[in-house]
Amino acid sequence: MRLHRNLVFSVIDGLNLIFNEGAYADKVVEKLLKRDARWGSRDRKFVAETTYEIVRWKRLYAEIADSNENYSRENIWRMFAVWATLRGIELPDWNQLAGTPTRRIKGRFDELSKIRKIKESIPDWLDELGVQELGEAVWTKEIHALNEQADVILRTNTLKTTKEKLQTVLAKFDIETEFIEGYPDALRLKERANIFKNDAFKSGLFEVQDASSQLVAELLDVQPGMKVVDACAGAGGKSLHLAALMENKGQLISLDIYEGKLRELKRRARRNGAHNIETRVITSTKVIKKLYDKADRVLIDAPCSGLGVLRRNPDAKWKIQPDFLEKIKNTQQDILQRYSRMVKSGGKLVYATCSILPSENQQQVETFLASNDDFTLIEDKKVLASESGFDGFYMALLERK
Numbered sequence: 001m002r003l004h005r006n007l008v009f010s011v012i013d014g015l016n017l018i019f020n021e022g023a024y025a026d027k028v029v030e031k032l033l034k035r036d037a038r039w040g041s042r043d044r045k046f047v048a049e050t051t052y053e054i055v056r057w058k059r060l061y062a063e064i065a066d067s068n069e070n071y072s073r074e075n076i077w078r079m080f081a082v083w084a085t086l087r088g089i090e091l092p093d094w095n096q097l098a099g100t101p102t103r104r105i106k107g108r109f110d111e112l113s114k115i116r117k118i119k120e121s122i123p124d125w126l127d128e129l130g131v132q133e134l135g136e137a138v139w140t141k142e143i144h145a146l147n148e149q150a151d152v153i154l155r156t157n158t159l160k161t162t163k164e165k166l167q168t169v170l171a172k173f174d175i176e177t178e179f180i181e182g183y184p185d186a187l188r189l190k191e192r193a194n195i196f197k198n199d200a201f202k203s204g205l206f207e208v209q210d211a212s213s214q215l216v217a218e219l220l221d222v223q224p225g226m227k228v229v230d231a232c233a234g235a236g237g238k239s240l241h242l243a244a245l246m247e248n249k250g251q252l253i254s255l256d257i258y259e260g261k262l263r264e265l266k267r268r269a270r271r272n273g274a275h276n277i278e279t280r281v282i283t284s285t286k287v288i289k290k291l292y293d294k295a296d297r298v299l300i301d302a303p304c305s306g307l308g309v310l311r312r313n314p315d316a317k318w319k320i321q322p323d324f325l326e327k328i329k330n331t332q333q334d335i336l337q338r339y340s341r342m343v344k345s346g347g348k349l350v351y352a353t354c355s356i357l358p359s360e361n362q363q364q365v366e367t368f369l370a371s372n373d374d375f376t377l378i379e380d381k382k383v384l385a386s387e388s389g390f391d392g393f394y395m396a397l398l399e400r401k
Protein backbone atom coordinates (compact mmCIF):
# COMPACT_ATOMS: atom_id res chain seq x y z
CA MET A 1 0.00 0.00 0.00
CA ARG A 2 1.25 3.48 -0.90
CA LEU A 3 0.37 6.31 1.48
CA HIS A 4 -1.16 9.40 -0.10
CA ARG A 5 -0.40 12.71 1.51
CA ASN A 6 -3.84 14.30 1.35
CA LEU A 7 -5.53 11.17 2.71
CA VAL A 8 -3.11 10.82 5.62
CA PHE A 9 -3.40 14.52 6.45
CA SER A 10 -7.17 14.12 6.57
CA VAL A 11 -6.82 11.22 8.99
CA ILE A 12 -4.50 13.28 11.23
CA ASP A 13 -6.94 16.22 11.18
CA GLY A 14 -9.81 13.90 12.07
CA LEU A 15 -7.91 12.28 14.96
CA ASN A 16 -7.00 15.70 16.29
CA LEU A 17 -10.69 16.60 16.47
CA ILE A 18 -11.60 13.30 18.13
CA PHE A 19 -8.74 13.20 20.64
CA ASN A 20 -8.54 16.89 21.51
CA GLU A 21 -11.91 18.48 20.77
CA GLY A 22 -14.25 15.77 22.08
CA ALA A 23 -15.76 15.23 18.60
CA TYR A 24 -17.55 11.94 17.88
CA ALA A 25 -15.64 9.61 15.55
CA ASP A 26 -18.64 8.83 13.34
CA LYS A 27 -19.43 12.52 12.81
CA VAL A 28 -15.79 13.33 12.10
CA VAL A 29 -15.48 10.53 9.56
CA GLU A 30 -18.73 11.58 7.89
CA LYS A 31 -17.33 15.11 7.49
CA LEU A 32 -13.89 13.96 6.34
CA LEU A 33 -15.46 11.89 3.58
CA LYS A 34 -17.04 15.02 2.14
CA ARG A 35 -13.68 16.78 1.89
CA ASP A 36 -12.71 15.87 -1.63
CA ALA A 37 -15.24 14.85 -4.26
CA ARG A 38 -12.43 13.31 -6.34
CA TRP A 39 -11.74 10.59 -3.78
CA GLY A 40 -12.68 7.15 -5.01
CA SER A 41 -14.07 4.35 -2.88
CA ARG A 42 -10.58 3.07 -1.95
CA ASP A 43 -9.54 6.53 -0.76
CA ARG A 44 -12.68 6.91 1.32
CA LYS A 45 -12.22 3.46 2.77
CA PHE A 46 -8.64 4.35 3.75
CA VAL A 47 -9.70 7.55 5.52
CA ALA A 48 -12.62 5.94 7.37
CA GLU A 49 -10.93 2.71 8.37
CA THR A 50 -7.59 4.23 9.37
CA THR A 51 -9.28 6.85 11.54
CA TYR A 52 -11.40 4.21 13.27
CA GLU A 53 -8.43 1.87 13.73
CA ILE A 54 -6.29 4.50 15.40
CA VAL A 55 -9.21 5.49 17.65
CA ARG A 56 -9.73 1.82 18.51
CA TRP A 57 -6.06 1.24 19.37
CA LYS A 58 -5.47 4.68 20.86
CA ARG A 59 -3.92 3.57 24.15
CA LEU A 60 -1.77 0.83 22.65
CA TYR A 61 -0.40 3.08 19.93
CA ALA A 62 0.12 6.00 22.30
CA GLU A 63 2.08 3.77 24.69
CA ILE A 64 4.18 2.33 21.87
CA ALA A 65 4.85 5.85 20.61
CA ASP A 66 5.67 7.07 24.16
CA SER A 67 3.23 9.91 23.68
CA ASN A 68 2.13 9.99 27.35
CA GLU A 69 -1.51 10.85 26.88
CA ASN A 70 -0.56 14.03 25.08
CA TYR A 71 -2.27 14.10 21.73
CA SER A 72 -0.41 16.96 20.11
CA ARG A 73 -0.32 16.83 16.30
CA GLU A 74 3.25 15.62 16.51
CA ASN A 75 2.23 12.73 18.74
CA ILE A 76 -0.74 11.87 16.52
CA TRP A 77 1.75 11.55 13.66
CA ARG A 78 3.81 9.19 15.83
CA MET A 79 0.71 7.10 16.49
CA PHE A 80 0.02 7.05 12.78
CA ALA A 81 3.59 5.85 12.20
CA VAL A 82 2.94 3.03 14.70
CA TRP A 83 -0.25 2.06 12.84
CA ALA A 84 1.57 1.98 9.49
CA THR A 85 4.61 0.13 10.84
CA LEU A 86 2.52 -2.60 12.49
CA ARG A 87 0.73 -3.11 9.20
CA GLY A 88 4.01 -3.44 7.34
CA ILE A 89 3.34 -0.33 5.24
CA GLU A 90 6.46 1.30 3.84
CA LEU A 91 6.81 4.80 5.26
CA PRO A 92 7.35 7.61 2.71
CA ASP A 93 10.10 10.15 3.35
CA TRP A 94 7.85 12.87 4.71
CA ASN A 95 9.18 15.15 7.47
CA GLN A 96 6.44 14.07 9.85
CA LEU A 97 7.55 10.45 9.64
CA ALA A 98 11.31 11.02 9.72
CA GLY A 99 13.17 8.96 12.29
CA THR A 100 10.34 6.48 12.95
CA PRO A 101 11.96 3.73 15.08
CA THR A 102 10.51 0.76 13.17
CA ARG A 103 12.33 -2.00 15.09
CA ARG A 104 11.57 -0.46 18.46
CA ILE A 105 7.86 -0.19 17.55
CA LYS A 106 7.65 -3.90 16.85
CA GLY A 107 9.49 -4.75 20.08
CA ARG A 108 7.27 -2.48 22.16
CA PHE A 109 4.19 -4.00 20.54
CA ASP A 110 5.22 -7.52 21.58
CA GLU A 111 6.03 -6.39 25.10
CA LEU A 112 2.90 -4.26 25.69
CA SER A 113 0.54 -6.82 24.13
CA LYS A 114 1.04 -8.91 27.28
CA ILE A 115 -0.92 -6.38 29.35
CA ARG A 116 -4.67 -6.69 28.61
CA LYS A 117 -5.69 -3.08 29.28
CA ILE A 118 -2.94 -1.84 26.96
CA LYS A 119 -3.33 -4.56 24.36
CA GLU A 120 -7.09 -3.96 24.18
CA SER A 121 -6.66 -0.19 24.54
CA ILE A 122 -9.03 0.53 27.38
CA PRO A 123 -8.83 2.74 30.47
CA ASP A 124 -7.69 1.07 33.73
CA TRP A 125 -11.08 1.55 35.42
CA LEU A 126 -12.94 -0.16 32.58
CA ASP A 127 -10.63 -3.16 32.67
CA GLU A 128 -11.16 -3.50 36.42
CA LEU A 129 -14.92 -3.16 36.03
CA GLY A 130 -15.06 -5.75 33.25
CA VAL A 131 -13.25 -8.30 35.42
CA GLN A 132 -15.43 -7.49 38.41
CA GLU A 133 -18.67 -7.88 36.43
CA LEU A 134 -17.90 -10.74 34.05
CA GLY A 135 -14.90 -12.50 35.57
CA GLU A 136 -11.40 -12.58 34.12
CA ALA A 137 -11.93 -15.29 31.47
CA VAL A 138 -15.16 -13.96 29.96
CA TRP A 139 -13.99 -10.33 30.03
CA THR A 140 -10.70 -11.19 28.31
CA LYS A 141 -12.59 -12.83 25.44
CA GLU A 142 -15.33 -10.21 25.32
CA ILE A 143 -13.16 -7.10 25.18
CA HIS A 144 -11.09 -8.78 22.49
CA ALA A 145 -14.23 -9.43 20.41
CA LEU A 146 -15.46 -5.86 20.99
CA ASN A 147 -12.27 -4.57 19.35
CA GLU A 148 -12.92 -6.37 16.10
CA GLN A 149 -14.37 -4.59 13.10
CA ALA A 150 -18.13 -5.18 12.91
CA ASP A 151 -19.71 -6.74 9.83
CA VAL A 152 -22.32 -4.68 8.01
CA ILE A 153 -25.73 -6.26 8.67
CA LEU A 154 -28.97 -5.25 7.00
CA ARG A 155 -32.52 -5.81 8.19
CA THR A 156 -34.95 -6.46 5.38
CA ASN A 157 -37.95 -4.16 5.52
CA THR A 158 -40.64 -6.80 5.22
CA LEU A 159 -43.25 -4.08 4.66
CA LYS A 160 -41.74 -3.68 1.19
CA THR A 161 -39.87 -6.81 0.24
CA THR A 162 -38.53 -10.21 1.27
CA LYS A 163 -35.01 -11.20 2.22
CA GLU A 164 -34.69 -13.28 -0.96
CA LYS A 165 -35.85 -10.47 -3.25
CA LEU A 166 -33.63 -7.95 -1.50
CA GLN A 167 -30.64 -10.21 -1.99
CA THR A 168 -31.35 -10.35 -5.73
CA VAL A 169 -31.81 -6.57 -5.97
CA LEU A 170 -28.52 -5.91 -4.16
CA ALA A 171 -26.67 -8.42 -6.32
CA LYS A 172 -27.63 -6.32 -9.35
CA PHE A 173 -25.67 -3.47 -7.73
CA ASP A 174 -22.72 -5.86 -7.21
CA ILE A 175 -23.42 -6.09 -3.49
CA GLU A 176 -23.12 -9.71 -2.41
CA THR A 177 -24.90 -10.76 0.76
CA GLU A 178 -25.62 -13.90 2.75
CA PHE A 179 -28.40 -15.00 5.11
CA ILE A 180 -27.62 -15.51 8.78
CA GLU A 181 -29.12 -18.53 10.47
CA GLY A 182 -31.33 -17.64 13.43
CA TYR A 183 -31.93 -14.05 12.26
CA PRO A 184 -34.97 -14.19 9.98
CA ASP A 185 -34.71 -10.78 8.30
CA ALA A 186 -30.94 -10.27 8.34
CA LEU A 187 -28.48 -10.11 5.44
CA ARG A 188 -24.73 -9.85 5.93
CA LEU A 189 -22.64 -7.94 3.39
CA LYS A 190 -19.82 -10.16 2.16
CA GLU A 191 -17.70 -7.07 1.60
CA ARG A 192 -18.03 -3.61 3.13
CA ALA A 193 -19.72 -1.11 0.85
CA ASN A 194 -21.35 2.29 1.13
CA ILE A 195 -24.91 1.06 0.88
CA PHE A 196 -26.58 4.33 1.89
CA LYS A 197 -26.13 5.61 -1.64
CA ASN A 198 -27.92 2.64 -3.07
CA ASP A 199 -31.41 3.07 -4.57
CA ALA A 200 -32.62 0.02 -2.65
CA PHE A 201 -31.82 1.91 0.56
CA LYS A 202 -33.37 5.16 -0.64
CA SER A 203 -36.59 3.35 -1.44
CA GLY A 204 -36.72 1.78 2.03
CA LEU A 205 -36.07 -1.87 1.21
CA PHE A 206 -33.71 -2.25 4.18
CA GLU A 207 -32.15 -0.62 7.21
CA VAL A 208 -28.66 -1.14 8.55
CA GLN A 209 -29.12 -2.85 11.92
CA ASP A 210 -26.85 -5.23 13.79
CA ALA A 211 -28.08 -8.82 14.07
CA SER A 212 -28.25 -8.73 17.90
CA SER A 213 -30.35 -5.59 17.78
CA GLN A 214 -32.76 -7.40 15.43
CA LEU A 215 -33.53 -9.90 18.19
CA VAL A 216 -35.07 -7.24 20.45
CA ALA A 217 -38.27 -6.39 18.55
CA GLU A 218 -38.77 -10.09 17.82
CA LEU A 219 -38.65 -10.97 21.50
CA LEU A 220 -41.51 -8.55 22.23
CA ASP A 221 -43.89 -10.91 20.44
CA VAL A 222 -46.05 -8.22 18.79
CA GLN A 223 -49.06 -9.01 16.63
CA PRO A 224 -50.80 -6.91 13.96
CA GLY A 225 -53.52 -4.77 15.55
CA MET A 226 -51.89 -4.40 18.98
CA LYS A 227 -51.20 -1.20 20.89
CA VAL A 228 -47.43 -1.08 21.33
CA VAL A 229 -45.24 1.53 23.02
CA ASP A 230 -41.56 1.94 22.14
CA ALA A 231 -40.62 4.00 25.18
CA CYS A 232 -37.02 4.97 24.35
CA ALA A 233 -37.42 5.04 20.59
CA GLY A 234 -34.56 7.39 19.63
CA ALA A 235 -34.23 7.57 15.87
CA GLY A 236 -36.36 4.46 15.60
CA GLY A 237 -34.19 1.47 14.70
CA LYS A 238 -36.46 -0.82 16.69
CA SER A 239 -39.70 1.09 16.05
CA LEU A 240 -39.26 0.46 12.33
CA HIS A 241 -38.74 -3.23 13.00
CA LEU A 242 -41.80 -3.34 15.28
CA ALA A 243 -43.94 -1.61 12.63
CA ALA A 244 -42.87 -4.25 10.11
CA LEU A 245 -43.65 -7.10 12.52
CA MET A 246 -47.07 -5.49 13.14
CA GLU A 247 -47.58 -5.41 9.35
CA ASN A 248 -48.51 -1.73 9.68
CA LYS A 249 -51.64 -2.69 11.61
CA GLY A 250 -52.49 -1.43 15.07
CA GLN A 251 -50.88 1.46 16.90
CA LEU A 252 -47.21 2.00 17.63
CA ILE A 253 -46.42 4.93 19.91
CA SER A 254 -42.76 5.92 19.82
CA LEU A 255 -41.55 8.01 22.73
CA ASP A 256 -38.28 9.74 23.54
CA ILE A 257 -37.12 12.76 25.52
CA TYR A 258 -35.49 14.24 22.40
CA GLU A 259 -37.67 15.74 19.71
CA GLY A 260 -34.82 15.76 17.18
CA LYS A 261 -34.43 11.99 17.36
CA LEU A 262 -38.16 11.48 16.85
CA ARG A 263 -38.04 13.79 13.82
CA GLU A 264 -35.40 11.50 12.33
CA LEU A 265 -37.59 8.51 13.19
CA LYS A 266 -40.48 10.02 11.22
CA ARG A 267 -38.23 10.62 8.23
CA ARG A 268 -37.08 7.00 8.33
CA ALA A 269 -40.68 5.78 8.80
CA ARG A 270 -41.69 7.57 5.59
CA ARG A 271 -38.86 5.90 3.70
CA ASN A 272 -39.86 2.53 5.17
CA GLY A 273 -43.56 2.93 4.38
CA ALA A 274 -44.34 2.42 8.09
CA HIS A 275 -47.68 4.14 8.62
CA ASN A 276 -48.77 3.04 12.07
CA ILE A 277 -46.17 4.99 14.07
CA GLU A 278 -47.11 8.00 16.15
CA THR A 279 -44.30 9.89 17.88
CA ARG A 280 -44.67 11.69 21.23
CA VAL A 281 -41.99 13.68 23.01
CA ILE A 282 -41.77 13.02 26.75
CA THR A 283 -42.07 16.59 27.97
CA SER A 284 -43.45 15.63 31.41
CA THR A 285 -44.48 12.57 33.43
CA LYS A 286 -48.02 13.11 32.08
CA VAL A 287 -47.09 11.62 28.71
CA ILE A 288 -46.29 8.32 30.41
CA LYS A 289 -49.12 8.41 32.96
CA LYS A 290 -51.68 8.86 30.18
CA LEU A 291 -50.63 5.45 28.86
CA TYR A 292 -50.76 3.58 32.19
CA ASP A 293 -52.43 0.15 31.81
CA LYS A 294 -53.08 0.75 28.10
CA ALA A 295 -50.39 -1.09 26.12
CA ASP A 296 -50.35 -4.71 24.98
CA ARG A 297 -46.60 -4.45 24.59
CA VAL A 298 -43.93 -2.04 25.83
CA LEU A 299 -40.33 -1.91 24.70
CA ILE A 300 -37.80 -0.23 26.96
CA ASP A 301 -34.61 0.00 24.90
CA ALA A 302 -32.91 1.80 27.75
CA PRO A 303 -30.12 4.36 27.58
CA CYS A 304 -26.93 2.54 28.62
CA SER A 305 -23.14 2.52 28.62
CA GLY A 306 -23.11 1.17 25.06
CA LEU A 307 -20.28 -1.21 25.99
CA GLY A 308 -21.78 -3.90 23.78
CA VAL A 309 -21.38 -1.78 20.65
CA LEU A 310 -17.74 -0.72 21.02
CA ARG A 311 -16.93 -2.31 17.66
CA ARG A 312 -19.06 0.38 16.07
CA ASN A 313 -18.21 3.23 18.47
CA PRO A 314 -14.63 2.63 19.59
CA ASP A 315 -14.30 6.17 20.92
CA ALA A 316 -16.91 5.35 23.58
CA LYS A 317 -14.12 3.58 25.50
CA TRP A 318 -12.70 6.99 26.28
CA LYS A 319 -15.93 8.98 26.44
CA ILE A 320 -17.71 6.87 29.10
CA GLN A 321 -16.74 7.79 32.64
CA PRO A 322 -17.47 5.83 35.87
CA ASP A 323 -19.80 8.55 37.20
CA PHE A 324 -21.83 8.45 33.96
CA LEU A 325 -22.24 4.72 34.42
CA GLU A 326 -23.61 5.20 37.94
CA LYS A 327 -26.04 7.85 36.73
CA ILE A 328 -27.27 5.81 33.79
CA LYS A 329 -27.96 2.81 36.04
CA ASN A 330 -30.22 4.97 38.21
CA THR A 331 -32.01 6.21 35.08
CA GLN A 332 -32.50 2.61 33.88
CA GLN A 333 -34.16 1.55 37.13
CA ASP A 334 -36.29 4.69 37.24
CA ILE A 335 -37.47 4.16 33.65
CA LEU A 336 -38.19 0.49 34.28
CA GLN A 337 -40.23 1.24 37.41
CA ARG A 338 -42.32 4.01 35.84
CA TYR A 339 -42.67 2.97 32.20
CA SER A 340 -43.62 -0.62 33.07
CA ARG A 341 -46.94 0.81 34.35
CA MET A 342 -47.93 1.37 30.71
CA VAL A 343 -48.27 -2.41 30.24
CA LYS A 344 -51.83 -3.60 30.72
CA SER A 345 -52.75 -6.72 32.62
CA GLY A 346 -51.71 -9.76 30.56
CA GLY A 347 -49.40 -7.59 28.45
CA LYS A 348 -45.65 -7.95 27.91
CA LEU A 349 -42.55 -5.82 28.35
CA VAL A 350 -39.05 -6.10 26.96
CA TYR A 351 -36.19 -4.40 28.79
CA ALA A 352 -33.10 -4.20 26.57
CA THR A 353 -29.67 -2.57 26.51
CA CYS A 354 -26.65 -2.67 24.25
CA SER A 355 -24.46 -3.34 27.27
CA ILE A 356 -22.75 -6.50 28.44
CA LEU A 357 -22.56 -5.50 32.12
CA PRO A 358 -24.83 -7.53 34.44
CA SER A 359 -25.29 -4.38 36.58
CA GLU A 360 -27.10 -2.70 33.67
CA ASN A 361 -28.90 -5.87 32.67
CA GLN A 362 -30.05 -8.85 34.72
CA GLN A 363 -29.39 -7.02 37.99
CA GLN A 364 -31.73 -4.22 36.93
CA VAL A 365 -34.43 -6.74 36.10
CA GLU A 366 -33.91 -8.53 39.43
CA THR A 367 -34.21 -5.25 41.36
CA PHE A 368 -37.36 -4.40 39.41
CA LEU A 369 -38.97 -7.79 39.99
CA ALA A 370 -38.21 -7.64 43.72
CA SER A 371 -40.57 -4.67 44.09
CA ASN A 372 -43.13 -5.47 41.36
CA ASP A 373 -44.75 -8.83 42.06
CA ASP A 374 -47.30 -8.26 39.30
CA PHE A 375 -44.50 -8.95 36.77
CA THR A 376 -42.75 -12.24 36.01
CA LEU A 377 -39.70 -12.98 33.91
CA ILE A 378 -40.47 -15.19 30.92
CA GLU A 379 -36.97 -15.34 29.45
CA ASP A 380 -33.84 -13.30 28.95
CA LYS A 381 -30.97 -13.34 26.45
CA LYS A 382 -27.44 -12.29 27.34
CA VAL A 383 -25.76 -11.78 24.00
CA LEU A 384 -21.96 -11.56 24.13
CA ALA A 385 -20.00 -10.39 21.09
CA SER A 386 -17.43 -13.13 21.75
CA GLU A 387 -20.09 -15.84 21.45
CA SER A 388 -22.46 -14.44 18.82
CA GLY A 389 -20.03 -12.58 16.55
CA PHE A 390 -22.44 -9.62 16.70
CA ASP A 391 -22.96 -6.73 19.10
CA GLY A 392 -23.23 -7.34 22.83
CA PHE A 393 -26.85 -6.99 23.96
CA TYR A 394 -29.21 -7.90 26.75
CA MET A 395 -32.97 -8.37 26.53
CA ALA A 396 -35.52 -9.62 29.04
CA LEU A 397 -39.14 -10.47 28.34
CA LEU A 398 -41.51 -9.87 31.27
CA GLU A 399 -45.23 -10.41 31.59
CA ARG A 400 -47.70 -8.50 33.73
CA LYS A 401 -50.28 -10.57 35.60
Ligand SMILES: C[S@@+](CC[C@H](N)C(=O)[O-])C[C@H]1O[C@@H](n2cnc3c(N)ncnc32)[C@H](O)[C@@H]1O
Pocket residue numbers: 231232233234235236237238239255256257258261282301302303304331335354
Ligand atom coordinates in the same frame (compact mmCIF):
# COMPACT_ATOMS: atom_id res chain seq x y z
C1 LIG B 1 -30.50 2.85 23.28
S1 LIG B 1 -31.14 4.36 22.77
C2 LIG B 1 -32.50 3.92 21.80
C3 LIG B 1 -32.20 3.36 20.44
C4 LIG B 1 -33.45 3.11 19.62
N1 LIG B 1 -34.44 2.37 20.35
C5 LIG B 1 -33.13 2.39 18.33
O1 LIG B 1 -33.39 1.19 18.23
O2 LIG B 1 -32.63 3.05 17.41
C6 LIG B 1 -31.91 4.97 24.19
C7 LIG B 1 -32.81 6.15 23.98
O3 LIG B 1 -33.38 6.51 25.23
C8 LIG B 1 -33.61 7.90 25.20
N2 LIG B 1 -33.84 8.31 26.61
C9 LIG B 1 -32.96 8.72 27.54
N3 LIG B 1 -33.60 8.97 28.70
C10 LIG B 1 -34.91 8.71 28.49
C11 LIG B 1 -36.08 8.78 29.30
N4 LIG B 1 -36.04 9.19 30.55
N5 LIG B 1 -37.26 8.45 28.73
C12 LIG B 1 -37.33 8.04 27.44
N6 LIG B 1 -36.25 7.96 26.63
C13 LIG B 1 -35.07 8.28 27.15
C14 LIG B 1 -32.41 8.46 24.52
O4 LIG B 1 -32.67 9.71 23.98
C15 LIG B 1 -32.13 7.40 23.46
O5 LIG B 1 -32.71 7.77 22.25
